[in-house]
Amino acid sequence: MNIAIIFAGGTGQRFSNDNLPKQFVEVYKKPLIIHTLEIFQNHNEIDKIYISILPEYFEYMENLVKQFKLSKVSKIVKGGKTAQHSIYNALKAAEKEKPSNSIVLIHDGVRPILDSYVITNNIKDVKQYGSSITCTPCYETILISDTGINPKEIPYRKNTFAAQAPQCFYLNEIISAHKEIQKTNPDYCDMIDACTIFHTLNKETHMTQGNFGNIKVTTPRDLYILEALLKYRAEERNEQ
Secondary structure, rough: OOEEEEEEOOOOOOOOOOOOOEEEEEEEEEEHHHHOOOOOOHHOOOOOOOOOOEEEHHHHHHHHHHHHOOOOOEEEEEEEOOOHHHHHHHHHHHHHHHHOOOOEEOOOOOOOOOOHHHHHHHHHHHHHHEEEEEEEEOOOOOOOOOOOOOOEEEHHHOEEEEEEEEEEEHHHHHHHHHHHHHHHHHHHOOOHHHHHHHHHOOOOOEEEEEOOOOOOOOOHHHHHHHHHHHHHHHHHHOOO
């Protein structure tokens, strides 16, 4: 079974909006998170979807799922203190209902420009390699700095990649990794994603080519880029 874990438990501190967290802001006719969820709803290899959401928006999310007829949503769970706590809550909910050898695709609720072939390739690569981290090559030079003032290291650009989402694993293995991290780091300090968790535990990960444009909405400016991309894709579909 292939399960999508969509986490949207953040408050969007870098996103200035007095009314709604960014995942619920309407962009190109729908709430942002709905655009994301529909990618997995419409993919023929995804069986179930679990959503981790801000506790105070639990009923709001339930209503959106009904309104947009997202039949693959198996459960909505309340998020935790950090993104990794929120993801872990969704993973544990899936563990209670689905086989332990299910493949889980962990994805940001605010990353709605994902090509279907990337999902397909992630699933295929987990079966072959045991894990799959969606990545794209970096076209900018990356500077590594401890101070934010002077670069300490400048790796060759050809060796640099940007990790995106989804990040994909077998259900039992990613839950086991979370439990291992929690023993020494219960607050998930510096554990920004599942890839970091696996790397910290010296577990091997496989890189899967992603699609450019798969941006994570972080600031209000990203909404303008996202709306243009969504509009372009809609027009492209209409021409086909």
